Amino acid sequence: MIRNIVFDMGNVLIDYQPMEYTRRFFPDPSEAAQVCTELFGGPEWPLLDQGTIEPQAALRQICERLPDSLRARTEELFCHWFDQLTIIPETNALGKQMKENGYRLYILSNAASSFYQYCSCIPIFPLLDGCIVSADEKLVKPDPAIFQLLCERYHLIPEECFFIDDRLENIEAASNLGMAVHQYQMDADALQNALCKAGVSLK
Known part of the structure; x- marks a missing residue:
C-alpha cells in the first residue's frame, strides 16, 4: 500500500527553464546562448547540486570563461534566476x-x-x-x-x-x-x- x-x-x-531565465538578462541571442551554456550547462552547476563548491567560487570560475562585458549581468542572473520560477x-x-x-x-x-x-x-x-x-x-x-x-x-x-x-x-x-x-x-x-x-x- x-x-x-x-x-x-x-x-x-x-x-525549470534556464534559457528563459537567461534571455531576460541577455536579450541578445548569442550572448544568452553563451551565458546559459557556461552557467547552467557548465561544470560548476552539478557541483553546486553536490554541495562540493561554494557559490562564490562557482560564480568566479563561470565569469572567468566569459567576456568582461557579460560578467555583471551573469552575476545578477546567478543570484536571482530563481526569482523567475x-x-x-x-x-x-x-x-x-x-x-x-x-x-x-x-x-x-x-x-x-x-x-x-x-x-x-x-x-x-x-x-x-x-x-x-x-x-x-x-x-x-x-x-x-x-x-x-x-x-x-x-x-x-x-x-x-x-x-x-x-x-x-x-x-x-x-x-x-x-x-x-x-x-x-x-x-x-x-x-x-x-x-x-x-x-x-x-x-
Whole structure:
C-alpha cells in the first residue's frame, strides 16, 4: 500500500527553464546562448547540486570563461534566476489533494543551497513531511544512497513510496529500490492515472 508520495522538484513541482531565465538578462541571442551554456550547462552547476563548491567560487570560475562585458549581468542572473520560477499548478494541486487524503509528502531534489531562497514559492512546501536536498547531503540522484537516506531519515518503506521525477535515470534508481514510480513529462492526466493504478486515492 502506498503511504508516501515523493516529489522531485524541477519540472515536477516548478518549471525549470534556464534559457528563459537567461534571455531576460541577455536579450541578445548569442550572448544568452553563451551565458546559459557556461552557467547552467557548465561544470560548476552539478557541483553546486553536490554541495562540493561554494557559490562564490562557482560564480568566479563561470565569469572567468566569459567576456568582461557579460560578467555583471551573469552575476545578477546567478543570484536571482530563481526569482523567475513558476510553479506547475497541476502537480501541486495533486499534492495538496493527496495530503488531504492522508498521504505523507516528501521532496527529494538535486538542488544547490539556493533552494532555501525559493522553496517557499512551492505551494506544497508547507505541507511536507520531509525534504532531502542534494547539496546538504553531498549526494545526488540517481545515486541509490540518496534514496536510502530518504527512507532511513524518515523511516519509510520503499514499497510504500510513490516517486515522481522527470528524469528516467532517477526513476530507474527508485524503482530498483522497490518504489512505485512515474516519469513526469508535463502530463498531469498520465500522472493521475499512474497514481490511481498504484492504488493512491485521489477522491
